[in-house]
Amino acid sequence: MASLHPTTPDVYGPGSHTDKTFTPVPEETQRIFNLLVSETPGFTNNKNALSKVRFEGDEFPVLPGPIKAVPISSALHAMTGVIANEILSQRDLPESESVLVNTTQVGFWFALVGLGYVGGENVLSLVKQQKTKSIVPDFEQGWYDKPIKYRGTSIYPTKDPKVWYAIHGSLAAEPMLKSMGIDTETPCNSNDEAWERIAEYTRTKSPEELEMFNVMNGNCGSICFTPEKWNNSEMGKALAARPFIDVRPQSHAAPTPRIAFPPVSSNDRRPLAGIKVVEMTRIIAGPVIGNFLASYGAEVIRINAEHLIDINVMQLSLNTGKRTIGLDIRKSEDLDYLKSLIRDADVFIQGFRINKLPKYGLGVNDLLTMAAERQTGYVYVSENCYGTSGPYAERPGWQQIADTAAGSASVQGRAFGLENGESVLPSLPISDMTTGLVGALGAMMALRDRARHGGSYHVHSSLVAVNTTGLRPEIGLYSPDIVKENQERFKWAPMRGAHHVFELLFNVCDGWKQYFGQNLDEDSGLFSSFEKSAFGEKKLSVLKPCVMMVGVEKEGELGWKTGSVPYCFEKKEDVKWASAA
Template sequence: MGAALSPDDIAPPDPDRIAGAYRSDRHLLVDGEAPDVWSSLSRFWRTGDGWVRTHGNYPHHASALRAGLGLPLDASSGDVSTRLAAMSAGEAREDITGAGGLCVVVHREDPQRDAMLREHPLVQTRRLADSPVRPLPSDSTTAPLAGVRVLDLTRVIAGPVATRMLAFAGADVLRLDPPHLPEPEWQHFDTGHGKRSALLDVALEASRLHRLLAEADVVVLGYRPTAMRRLGLSPELLAERHPHLVIAQLSAWPGADSPRGFDSLVQAESGISWLESADGSAPGALPAQVLDHSAGYLLAAAIVDALHGRARSGGGWYVRTSLRRVAAELLGMPRGEHPVVPAPRAVLTQEFDVAGRVVTTVAPAVRWPGSPEWFAPPRPWGGDPAEW
């Protein structure tokens, strides 16, 4: 990633490592037990004319889902099921998203739309600003990103996977989370390796955020593009104020107005869920959060390329991908007639002590000559100061 490596020095990717990493949430143990990673409101539901998929892992999303359906905040999943069965899929989507919840209609595959999406790069890269050349601080092959500062403004899986990989390569990653929106513990344990974790309300402490950005090399944005614009943190405004930055952005759907979304919702909306149906009558899901993990690794690689571009010719750079664009790529690949149940693979795991919790996680997906064998452990969520 930093100093040049000969192709002869690099071992081919290990399928077992990659498969294990893509299912890292399935292999995670906390104090010897697998955490419950899905809310009862994150699932497929039958409606009067089809199916919808909802996501309610975060309490505020679960509350919005119930409110959108006109149900009390303590309504059970059975109440939700009864209500949705009496609605059309389109009506359910409109009512739930209108209240701030997350819901998509489960669609069939649209090959023409996917082909149009594949006309655009899998990861978009462009120069946004002019600034002096900044050589990479390290020429080490062991920790090629040592000295590179990455400000992580992402949540859930895709963005944190990208920054986890940058931290594994030696980058100084500082993740910021809003104090009022705790991250589920298991999610932090699954993707928080090697990063410092701090709490900062960027809406109220903009000047503090910009001081951090002034000293950063990379900022990774995982919140909705419209929310970033509202906070004055659109890529264009960031590049104008901090022309040295590599700005990386992830969203659920392409475009500057991508609504909220998660891997499971994009699978459902794109047609993947019907392709993964076990019986053709009810939708299914991929055996891993493939869109999240693929987007994370792609974005990490694009960030490294942009850092090399800045080292060669200067400038501020912008890289972006979306879960839906990754889905279109997946849908364009060869596939069999029926879903394949993956054979069990050997999984390399590591064990950490994180603030008194025993956390077992998978090994890194990729390595290179001299790289560490394991991730550095996650730190307690929100336990670090918001400073470099």
Template sequence: MSVGTTTDGTSGLGSNGQEYSVPRATEELFNTGLLKNPLVSRNLPKEAEECSKSIRFEGNESPSIPINWRFAESISSLKGLEATMINILLKRKYNVDAKEVVINTDHAQLFVMSAFLWVLDPDGEKVPFGSPQKNALKEKYFPDYDLHGAGKTPYRTAATNIYRCKDGRYFHLHGSMNAHPTQDSLGLPHDNPTTTYEESIQPYIDKLSQIDSATMQPLASDQFKQAGTICWTTDEYKTSAHGRANSHISLWDIHSVPNPTQPPCWWPSIAETGPSRPLAGLKVIDLTRVIAAPAVTRGLAELGASVLRITAPHVTDMTSLHPDLCWGKWNAHLDLRDEGQRETMRGLILEADVVVSGYRPGVMDKYGFSQEEILELCKGRERGVVVVRENCYGWNGEWSYRSGWQQISDANCGVSMEFGRAMGNDEPVTPVFPNSDYCTGVAGVIGILDAILRRGSDGGSYKVDLSLNYYSQWLVNSVGVYPDAVWQDVWNRNGRLVFRHYHHMGYTIPRFMKMLTDNAKDVVLKDEFFENRPSRLLGKPFRTVKPVIQYRQGPVELRYNVSTRGNGIDKPQWPKDLMTELIA
């Protein structure tokens, strides 16, 4: 039986004559799809192979989640590469030899669904965070920034979904965080008194059935500036001009910006800097929203970095994600339309080591904070800067300007089409969890560690480019889907539930979580994979997924210096004590 099946057969994961094993397949993917993958290995430090030998994978032999793509193997192997890069940093900066790391593949797959698993005060009232009993905490520390009410009604939520077009092709419509432009593009009202799921999607079904997909694409992308894509097959994406323009990149792209006045360096030391918190004292500016880019900066915070997230009062956001993705971050407001506040931002960047941006391509350019402008701002200081940008489609090719989300990347690269086909229908279905978001986050941590190591040995500054499509390309080409017998087995064990193209994530996620609880609770949802994380800010703990990378015998301690919180809670300044809970 083959270990895994990719769409083009290039992964190198061939038959091994043994029954399928998730940990064993992960180890093969780790070695073949990452360490020996030419598109990945060219960016890796010379010590990568040696430092990877201490990484060990364990877990249940059989897959648990009824999705045909090998999500557990993907996230587990990426976490293995992150641990490898941490080991290299320990060796170079702290003169500590690589330590054994254990990654449990059952635990690791919870990483891509962590936004749906946290519970506030697990031993207390045992009521949802949005309940009246906890509204006071929510309003104080997680103010609602859904400024356009994108998720307020089933009808608005249905603006983000896959629909069949007049020409028989499928189009992933996306309402982003403001459904109005998407509705305007279809000539639909902004509100509709629908109450059921079926009623809410019907107006969109009717409208898209009258429009060819080739007409819908420029209408969404160019005229109304909304995310949206034709749902391509994996082969269609790879042979497209855009797919070819980005085919030379895998997971992250890094570019050196040499500067003779910026010699090799690490970052200013603080008392806590050491192998237990390897990034302690590293200052990171976070200009991100939603999941992928925030997962990058959360990953740096887990390693000890000091992260200052900057948003603005007039910028809409997905508040429901903040309890999961704002751990380790101070959150402050700056209105970049104001020159005085732009000057404050410039001052913050001049003290930072890393700047991460995840807004639509070109947005930060309007305010003087493009990748090149940040490099220019910092070129006169002694310490180089790492400037990171993340988008959906990739930074080359004719679609690079488009905005996008996890569902859009899945649909664009053929991931959604293969999930729908696995369930017996020749149609795309979004594969339930924001896997490409969270895995892009891990790829971003790896890429930034790569840049930090290069700055430590060679000096200068670095540009790091991330993209949801970079990850999705790797998923298709190097990870692949389960062999059919393995897929049929896990699908059978979970009731062979069939989802259709018009079932959006608001529909599928609750049903998948119930399936996991009913059929795989003892494997996937083990207590040992969770921790009660204290929140000094809220005065109540969170029960949430514990860090995936486990140093069983030290020295690395993965945790967060500050509690999670929502937008605008803190002052826009670096605190004197980088381990302090609150600025204000």
């Protein structure tokens, strides 16, 4: 397959593969769609079903850098549409005439958490002015209320002049920084001053010393590997042994019969209508799985814990179509209630480390026991940083750590012409969003297969796997000429290793605003609006789903019936499945 896509090696460092010619984004997306379909175990090979897929959008990339995030994600969006058609057929509903994905809209989708409106005001404007606390409940616990905390998540130089290192404060940077002996008490006057204070320490340590220190102390961190270094590591080899879209039938479990999809309602004919989902996740990747399934019609109840830090602005978009409750599973009554919800659910989504939930009776094998008892299989969806096996499977990690581990940040830095190995994060929460999309696609495939064959399924999506997929030779990277032309077109401000993902997001959205202008306005047709939201009863607008199932009746259109709500919005005693209410 690699020979069919000619690339030049090592343009952006060892293990990188750069296209020799440029193909417009919609056409390139079709090629990548065909590739991913051919490589995904259990995906349909029905030519008629695949021929319904169409891509449209700007011919030129809309994101900075060489990584083909938009074509990859657009292909995955289309794959969900293909599975949705199969599910519609299983439910004796007419399939769509075509599955249409606008690739430019997928680019905007990566900025979902910022591209919205509350009471007519742009969400990013609210964030920049630090006005979100007046609109949403505060779950942040001051995680970035001073520069040293904010720069506790960043990329730093090391004693090796050509290797950089990423640290991540896990939304509570001070304990990590103190463990490194870094002064967090003396005020810093700016983010730059805070970055330099931390850099003074990291420059005295080799990348290996920083890595071992963080492993020993349970901190998040990663060497900024090149793609070659990651692929040749034991961690990289373990991850590469699993498919990108990883759906695992649990054939070792007690058998459970085929379970037909619920009866079709006259007022909701979306593909997943009547499917019950329990989501227990934080931040972005996990919530995107539930958000996506909700847009296809699933009933999603999201669990949050009030003692865990989260990011306030996420409440405006990632809870669309969901109900939310607060639980503390360290308390027996809350854990019992959660298990009662799961007992009647079809899908359980969790975003914790591999061995975190089994001690609460919420691991894969625990749900397989419940499946045998109720004689109905489960779809268990998990997402994490490094995958389910290998030396780092249990290590904590976030989007930024995955981007640096796999080599994406190294490639991005080289593409921007930075010297001495300076690495730069991809400009948006791309791996977070795409990991959520992969989890949702896997869940839909598993639900389809449960109806066909019975049984339970474990779906896993990995942040690092998203990055490694984007760096494969079969995918390719955009050439330096395309990266330069992109920079000239959108006039991005400089992007550096010190920059936080929020700063990069602001940068990209500023470039889009000056280039696309009114096409990103609230009334542009890109947004779904809810006139009275749970946020002060203000009008709330969020980006529409990127998949259009062309030709379905109105009751089958994708989207959300309800707007987003805050975390822990309802009391647990008031929340029941709609079919049981």
